[in-house]
Amino acid sequence: MRKMKITKINPFGVLIEPLDACIDVRELKIEELRSHFRKERLLALRGFRTFSAADEFASYCEGWGKISVWPFGQILELVEHADSKDHIFDNNYVPLHWDGMYRPQVPEYQIFHCVRAPLPGQGGRTTFSNTVMALENASTSLRELWGRATGIYKRKMEFYDSKTVSPIVAKHPLRGFPVIRYNEPPSEEKGKFLNPPDLEFAGLNSAEEAQLHQSLRDALYSPSNFYAHEWQTGDIVIADNFSLLHGREGFTSKSPRHIRRVHVLSDPPLENPGLESYQ
Numbered sequence: 001m002r003k004m005k006i007t008k009i010n011p012f013g014v015l016i017e018p019l020d021a022c023i024d025v026r027e028l029k030i031e032e033l034r035s036h037f038r039k040e041r042l043l044a045l046r047g048f049r050t051f052s053a054a055d056e057f058a059s060y061c062e063g064w065g066k067i068s069v070w071p072f073g074q075i076l077e078l079v080e081h082a083d084s085k086d087h088i089f090d091n092n093y094v095p096l097h098w099d100g101m102y103r104p105q106v107p108e109y110q111i112f113h114c115v116r117a118p119l120p121g122q123g124g125r126t127t128f129s130n131t132v133m134a135l136e137n138a139s140t141s142l143r144e145l146w147g148r149a150t151g152i153y154k155r156k157m158e159f160y161d162s163k164t165v166s167p168i169v170a171k172h173p174l175r176g177f178p179v180i181r182y183n184e185p186p187s188e189e190k191g192k193f194l195n196p197p198d199l200e201f202a203g204l205n206s207a208e209e210a211q212l213h214q215s216l217r218d219a220l221y222s223p224s225n226f227y228a229h230e231w232q233t234g235d236i237v238i239a240d241n242f243s244l245l246h247g248r249e250g251f252t253s254k255s256p257r258h259i260r261r262v263h264v265l266s267d268p269p270l271e272n273p274g275l276e277s278y279q
């Protein structure tokens with residue numbers, strides 16, 4: 001029996017919806033979803049019956065692979081904290097980055113479950129940039145500039161104090177095609193940014209470095225390479241953390257936005273190639 005309808009998202013990813021409202025997401029074969037994930041890099045599952053408790057969500061994610069466990073456990077509860085000391089738990093925008101960049105292992109899959117969506121007009125979309133497309137769509141001279149640069153990133157927060165060094169243009173760790181690894185410096189125009197990381201870029205002179213950031217921003221946020229997911233309650237989004245970068249748009253403080261996130265490792269797990277120190 002066919003259970004799902006698949007629609008392309010512009011410019012990448014697919015929206016997967018049930019053909020019948022009573023279908024539970026757990027009825028979909030993960031290996032079938034995984035083959036779409038490999039091609040499309042982002043799956044947005046909408047309209048399915050989902051999970052009534054956090055542990056049901058974690059069990060579902062285990063079907064995708066080994067969960068990367070954080071000091072807080074398997075699930076990150078993304079909700080605004082009243083007295084947040086870090087941008088992750090406030091309501092401001094988050095620049096593009098890849099997850100696990102400061103951790104011993106880098107997860108391949110980010111799996112999100114929207115427990116409660118913000119109300120219309122409150123913002124809070126999760127932003128995704130397809131770096132494979134950004135490279136394919138870039139000029140030879142920009143690819144050459146990006147190919148000479150290396151990011152040196154330090155971040156201290158509740159769960160780690162780490163340093164990571166990564167070339168801007170790297171290889172997909174399992175499939176070898178080029179991808180961009182970049183932690184976008186926070187833009188001051190977009191509001192206060194709590195506990196910013198310490199970012200440095202090597203390999204370029206200062207004029208080239210300014211051009212690096214401007215051209216990467218232009219490419220990564222270009223409508224040809226960029227998708228922002230506007231959450232509806234019950235949505236599940238599965239994103240390819242090896243090929244995409246992601247961030248968050250700001251949202252209205254005290255909105256009901258509540259998203260759960262799990263990191264699932266590749267098989268075999270990827271030991272973080274850029275991690276220089278971690279405590």
Ligand SMILES: [Fe+2]
Binds near residue numbers: 098099246
């Ligand atoms: Fe993230």
